[in-house]
Amino acid sequence: MITCPRHRETALTTERIDRVVNGMIETGRLRCPTCATEYPISDGILDLLGQQWPGSIAQLVNVLPPAAWAYERTWRPLALSMLSGEEFPLERELALITELAGVDRGGLMIDVGCSNGLYARALAQARRRSGADGLVVGIDLSMAMLQEARQRARREGLRISFIRASAQALPFAANSASVLAMGGSLNEIGDIPAALAEWRRLLAPHGRGVMMSLVAAGNPPGRIFQQLLGTGGLQFPTVDELNQYFANAGLRLRAQWQYGIVVFSVVQ
Ligand SMILES: C[S@@+](CC[C@H](N)C(=O)[O-])C[C@H]1O[C@@H](n2cnc3c(N)ncnc32)[C@H](O)[C@@H]1O
Numbered sequence: 001m002i003t004c005p006r007h008r009e010t011a012l013t014t015e016r017i018d019r020v021v022n023g024m025i026e027t028g029r030l031r032c033p034t035c036a037t038e039y040p041i042s043d044g045i046l047d048l049l050g051q052q053w054p055g056s057i058a059q060l061v062n063v064l065p066p067a068a069w070a071y072e073r074t075w076r077p078l079a080l081s082m083l084s085g086e087e088f089p090l091e092r093e094l095a096l097i098t099e100l101a102g103v104d105r106g107g108l109m110i111d112v113g114c115s116n117g118l119y120a121r122a123l124a125q126a127r128r129r130s131g132a133d134g135l136v137v138g139i140d141l142s143m144a145m146l147q148e149a150r151q152r153a154r155r156e157g158l159r160i161s162f163i164r165a166s167a168q169a170l171p172f173a174a175n176s177a178s179v180l181a182m183g184g185s186l187n188e189i190g191d192i193p194a195a196l197a198e199w200r201r202l203l204a205p206h207g208r209g210v211m212m213s214l215v216a217a218g219n220p221p222g223r224i225f226q227q228l229l230g231t232g233g234l235q236f237p238t239v240d241e242l243n244q245y246f247a248n249a250g251l252r253l254r255a256q257w258q259y260g261i262v263v264f265s266v267v268q
Pocket residue numbers: 059062063076112113114115116117118119139140141142145165166167168182183184185188189190
């Protein structure tokens with residue numbers, strides 16, 4: 001059930017279906033029965049944000065098609081090895097994320113700030129292998145990122161729904177998610193307390209939140225570099241600050257691992 005981003009407990013209804021591919025709406029419109037707002041679906045992507053502009057330089061960069069094209073082709077495979085200071089290929093990261101998420105429980109699994117859909121695809125593959133039921137959804141502000149994500153999912157034959165929405169207004173009802181995943185997006189998401197409040201609202205009683213995020217560097221050059229990135233809207237909390245954000249949102253920290261400035265957290 002997808003809900004209205006303004007009335008988060010009101011399910012959107014189908015207003016029009018123009019084209020369906022593999023049982024998924026490719027082109028059409030959904031509508032909120034409470035506020036009558038209509039939301040378009042085109043190229044299989046539901047757009048809940050319309051003309052909304054990115055709030056920071058970091059978010060603006062991710063809206064640009066060249067950034068979306070390059071993201072998983074260039075930066076992403078190297079990212080954790082460079083940031084953790086040890087050999088950290090994507091296979092290791094994705095195995096960790098899917099294991100921590102416990103995908104065999106099925107249900108609604110959401111990759112928040114999904115970019116090219118890396119975690120969403122890993123969750124969908126793991127779900128398929130386990131034979132569990134469920135729906136995988138990728139959420140991002142950037143239409144260019146979502147278009148790239150959708151192409152990648154289709155090439156791999158994976159059923160993933162992609163929605164252009166804000167992490168601070170997730171279009172799902174309370175207690176609906178069995179898995180919330182986030183890879184590196186907390187650092188550029190903007191309002192962290194509001195985004196984590198959405199995790200608290202959405203996580204089902206036995207749901208799990210799995211997050212990879214970057215924390216403040218321990219050495220002066222790293223801190224200076226992060227301060228520079230901060231002018232573009234990136235945030236690098238210390239581990240204590242990160243855990244305080246979780247606690248303030250009412251999320252319980254179940255496990256945490258740190259590799260360099262890369263931190264994996266499991267919350268409930
Ligand atoms: C660091 S990238 C995420 C990488 C991706 N999760 C991965 O593991 O490959 C951050 C993404 O978050 C998205 N984003 C930033 N702020 C957001 C917000 N408030 N709501 C939803 N998406 C957001 C950006 O468009 C960008 O695609």
